[in-house]
Amino acid sequence: MNVSRRWLEAFLRQPLEAHDVSNRLASLGAAVDAIEPLHVALGDIVVALVEEVRPHPNADRLRVCTVFDGGDTRHNVVCGAPNVTAGRKYPFAPIGATLPGGLRIEQRKLRGELSQGMLCSARELEVGSDADGLWDLGNLDAAPGTRLVDAVPLTDDRLIVDVTPNRPDLLGHKGVARELASSLGTAYRLPTIPGAETVDVPPFQRPAGARSASTGGVRIAIDDMDGCARFHAAVIAGVTVGPSPQWLRQRLEGVGVRSISNVVDATNYVMFELGQPMHAYDLATLAGPELVARLATPGEKLVTLDGVERTLEDFMTVIADAKGPVGVAGVMGGRDTEVGERTTDLVLECAWFTPSRVRRTRRALGLGSEASYRFERGVDRWNGAEAMRRCIELVIATAGGRVVDAPVDVHPEVAHPPRIFLRLARVERVLGLPLSLHDVERALVAIGATVVAKPEDGRLAVDVPGWRPDITGEIDLIEEVARVHGYDRLPDELRPFRVGALRDDPAVPVLRRLTEGLIAEGLCEVVSLPFGPAASETSVGLLNPLADTGAFLRERLLPGLVAHVERNWNNQVRDVRLFETGTVFRLREAGQRPLERTRVAAVITGRREPFHWTNPEAPDLDRWDAKGLAEAVAALAFPGTRWHVQGDAFEARDADGRSVGWAGPLRADAPPWAAPLFGVELDVALAEPAPLVVRPLPGTPAATRDLSLLAEDGVAAERIEAVIRAAAGDLLESVRVTSEYRGPSLGEGRRSVTFRLTCRAPDRTLRDEEVDAVEQRVLQALAAELGLARRGA
Secondary structure: OEEEHHHHHHHHOOOOOHHHHHHHHHHOOOOEEEEEEEOHHHOOOEEEEEEEEEEOOOOOOOEEEEEEOOOOOOEEEEEOOOOOOOOOEEEEEOOOOEOOOOOEOOOEEEOOEEEOOEEOOOOOOOOOOOOOOOOOOOOOOOOOOOEHHHHOOOOEEEEEEOOOOOOHHHHOHHHHHHHHHHHHOOOOOOOOOOOOOOOOOOOOEOOOOOOEEEEOOEEEEEOOOOOEEEEEEEEEEOOOOOOOOHHHHHHHHHOOOOOOOHHHHHHHHHHHHHOOOOEEEEHHHOOOOEEEEEEOOOOOEEEEOOOOEEEOOOOOEEEEOOOOEEEEOOOEEEHHHOOOOOOOEEEEEEEEEOHHHHHHHHHHHOOOOHHHHHHOOOOOOOOHHHHHHHHHHHHHHHHOOEEOOOOEEEOOOOOOOOEEEEEHHHHHHHHOOOOOHHHHHHHHHHOOOEEEEOOOOOEEEEEOOOOOOOOOOHHHHHHHHHHHHOHHHOOOOOOOOOOOOOOOOOHHHHHHHHHHHHHHOOOEEOOOOOEEOOOOOOOEEOOOOOOHHHOEEOOOOHHHHHHHHHHHHHOOOOOEEEEEEEEEEEOOOOOOOOEEEEEEEEEEEOEOOOOOOOOOOOOEOOHHHHHHHHHHHHHHHOOOOEEEEEOOEEEEEOOOOOEEEEEEEOOOOOOOOOOOEEEEEEEHHHOOOOOOOOOOOOOOOOEEEEEEEEEEOOOOHHHHHHHHHHHHOOOEEEEEEEEEEOOHHHOOOEEEEEEEEEEOEOOEOOOHHHHHHHHHHHHHHHHHHHOOEEOOO
């Protein structure tokens, strides 16, 4: 939504600063994406008085003017505009000035006459489209030499407000001014319309329960109640269609809208001021004459205002006369009935169209407009009369004419905005601070709500304004109170709260620990849609899939992660480390709901270490890195898990022998330069959340011993480690493999494995004799149970 700072100033009757407005709107929930200053390049232009005009001696269409710009000397200016007149004031660009287009004014001769500056038109200053003559400043009360931007309110700031779909009231300057007024603690009212002080709008005709009415000889009717619930109309005769006055053109230009004519500009003005789209028809072109809101007949044609012939469908609401459609309701009017220079009598339309119907029509036609943008979000159904009065005043003030008959308001089904009851105790409980009745009422009045009753039980009866369709319940009113009161004024400390009786899902702490641990391992988390192709006969199909490639719920997480890796490869990214926690699905027996399981999965590929010039030939990750990652994941949430080799892969089994996960190489559409891809996936539902254990740092030194053992290939390192731990006793702090050696000197099928034992006593420094005893017990146990001996012994 484009918002003009000067337009807001007209509402609030006070000067505003664009960045302050931006900050206030942001604090109220309407962020300003950008601020665009307007006409700041006019600082060199001044007001000048043309004192004399004489013919150019060498050119029939040029004139030589004597121009006074408030200085000590007069300027000789050659001008070709036909409307230049002695005694009138015009914008003047002196020598050295720069026009908005970048043209720098210099002294030069034109057909032999010296020209010392330039008298400017509105188009040359980019403040209008009139280029046929100079911009006549008329009776402007400004002395020659006054800067144009000081004499005429041209400079402005255009604020690009990010309006969320639930706030259609901010699609008009009145709604934005209402928000600012609540923040500034001031009042707001509609800006005055020059020349509209004497315009008298007759009272509306509101035939109770009727679907049709007449005004000025024009029949207004609603046949499609599902698409149009309310229809206002008025007939104005004797208008003179022409250019809009300068103030109206400037208002529209401030929001980026091109001026067309006084009548069309009046309807656009009301739309951007009140958020209510309007439309004007040339009465002479209407058959009947009548305007009827009805459903389109399949195959009906209509040439819209953009000159395109469109084929209508039977679900579209149209505005039609006795011959056929003259407009697509809520989207765009028809070309054959548009207001033009020859229009003298016109019909103004102001209606309420069903948002979903307008949205469906707009999509089907591929035709969007400022009107459809507002109707789709929901305009105020109870504000049509105000918008119609405003438009009538504008049209008569700028184009003349008179209202032929009382305007009509066709409203077959009478409805009222909702009434909601608000409890003060509930406000305090939600917001965390007590607010007085006065503070709550002030916040509600600031948004336009009406407090109609104040019962003794602490409840307020609140009538919601029609321009806030998003307020439907008590909690919505509380949110509005918080917003107007100020989010920054709400307490940020932890207050007492009621503890729920429902226990937390056991998977929650497990998933939190897994997420933190995998991030610490250097992996990035991704979140994928749980859709994909069928993986097996147990895949769960979708009734309404988003795409053919995602017609089933996923059975595993790894295929989705592989797709992420392939996308990284497509972008020349070789080193990838990703993980995801999510739900997988599988069919069960007929009549039962699908089985849902929570899992964690990770994929790794690329270099083992980040690239650095000191080690450019670092090796790639291999399956043992995948096993190491799998063990790290299992250690976070699967105590007692053991990994068993299955070819090139590994299977994880818990203490009960259940399969809880898998790790190994993965297949993917890999480029030639890609490294092998490995993955890990575990079933979180089988995890046992281990308690968090915190130990102090040791205060005594450790003693280490390395044992190089000769072992047959059939003796697993895991089994050797178990014997070492059992024999070492309480002094053993840790044991790990540091190296493995194979060579001819050891013989076929034998290897040397080195284990590093770390011993420590919590209360003293160990003596060599104590560590020697541990080493001897370990060697004896290894010899007795596994037949292992120390290498070289």
